[in-house]
Structure formats: structure tokens, C-alpha cells
Amino acid sequence: MAKTILFLLLAILSSATATTRNHHGHGDKLTRFHFYIHDIPVAAKPTAVEVAGAPSFNKSPVRFSRVSVVDDPITETPDPKSRILGRVQGLYAFSSQTEASLSVFLNIVFTDKKYNGSQINFLGQDPLGLKVREMPIVGGTGAFRFAKGYVEFRTLQFDPSTGNAILDTNVYVVRSGYF
Ligand SMILES: *[C@@H]1O[C@H](CO)[C@@H](O)[C@H](O)[C@H]1NC(C)=O
Numbered sequence: 374m375a376k377t378i379l380f381l382l383l384a385i386l387s388s389a390t391a392t393t394r395n396h397h398g399h400g401d402k403l404t405r406f407h408f409y410i411h412d413i414p415v416a417a418k419p420t421a422v423e424v425a426g427a428p429s430f431n432k433s434p435v436r437f438s439r440v441s442v443v444d445d446p447i448t449e450t451p452d453p454k455s456r457i458l459g460r461v462q463g464l465y466a467f468s469s470q471t472e473a474s475l476s477v478f479l480n481i482v483f484t485d486k487k488y489n490g491s492q493i494n495f496l497g498q499d500p501l502g503l504k505v506r507e508m509p510i511v512g513g514t515g516a517f518r519f520a521k522g523y524v525e526f527r528t529l530q531f532d533p534s535t536g537n538a539i540l541d542t543n544v545y546v547v548r549s550g551y552f
Pocket residue numbers: 484485486489490
């Protein structure tokens with residue numbers, strides 16, 4: 374019995390090692406980013422623009438069917454004037470009939486320093502009422518080719534009259550050792 378358990382453990386350990394190292398011996402790397410996304414539908418220069426929605430749901434309190442295109446700045450601190458690390462570009466749609474919840478299709482496009490030009494691409498469901506929302510990374514480009522991992526949103530600030538929001542964002546990305 375003890376031998377079987379030991380064997381199983383060894384098998385699990387060796388397969389875990391095999392999946393995190395490639396044949397050139399460069400291990401995959403887990404990188405964490407912590408930054409702030411400014412999603413500002415109402416301003417002189419909005420960063421999120423509503424482009425569609427079914428008139429039959431105009432009175433929906435959970436905004437069901439509304440679709441927005443976004444180009445949100447990413448900053449190092451909650452201060453919108455702090456260092457810009459990149460943009461979050463893509464779209465989201467209110468897609469629940471019972472709660473305010475977004476389906477997101479978003480791309481983190483880095484513009485700063487060594488990640489300039491590289492992308493992390495993620496999607497998922499973002500139920501706005503939850504304290505922490507998690508969305509999977511589905512891929513990346515440049516430094517993030519073969520990326521996997523997840524993105525976490527926490528709402529730091531939200532103005533219900535405009536929808537303007539600041540999202541406290543964590544990104545846990547596993548990057549290929551090749552890049
Ligand atoms: C990022 O890359 C673009 C295009 O290659 C370049 O124009 C820009 O100056 C770079 N930005 C930084 C901060 O290095």
C-alpha cells in the first residue's frame with residue numbers, strides 16, 4: 374500500500390516536472406502583474422463606448438444585450454495620471470437577464486518597456502456583483518506566446534450613475550521558457 378502511494382506520488386511529480394520544462398531545459402515562468410484598468414464610459418474622451426443593444430431590453434435593470442467596445446488605459450497605481458503600462462482593448466456585452474454580468478473578450482496590449490507590443494488575451498464571464506471575478510487567459514503574443522493563466526478583477530471604484538470604474542487587476546500568467 375505504502376509502495377503504491379509512493380509510486381503514484383513519484384509518477385505525479387515526474388509528470389508535473391515534464392509539463393513545466395521543455396526539451397531545451399528552459400522552464401516555464403509564472404509572472405504576476407498587478408495594475409489598474411480605467412473603464413470610463415462617461416467623460417470628454419470616453420474609453421468605453423456602447424455600440425449596440427436590443428431596444429426590447431432598453432428597460433432591463435441589468436442592461437441585458439448592451440455591447441461596448443473599450444480601449445482602457447492600464448496604470449501602475451489607481452491614479453489615472455500614474456505610469457501607463459498599456460491598454461485593455463476589445464469588447465464586453467451584458468449577457469445575463471438576472472444580474473449585471475459581462476461576457477468579456479479582451480486583450481492586454483503592453484506599451485511599456487520590455488513587454489512593449491506583447492499581448493495577453495483573455496475572456497470569460499465577469500459578474501460585476503462579485504468581489505473577485507476570474508477570467509482565463511487564452512493566449513498571448515510576443516513575450517507571452519503559449520501563455521496560460523488567469524486574470525482577476527476587483528472593483529476598486531464604481532460610479533453607478535455613469536458606469537465609470539477602476540478595476541484592481543491581477544494577472545497570473547505562465548510564460549513559455551522559449552521567449
Ligand atoms: C513601443 O514600441 C513602439 C513600436 O515599436 C515604439 O514606437 C514605442 O516608442 C515603444 N515604446 C516604448 C515605451 O518603448
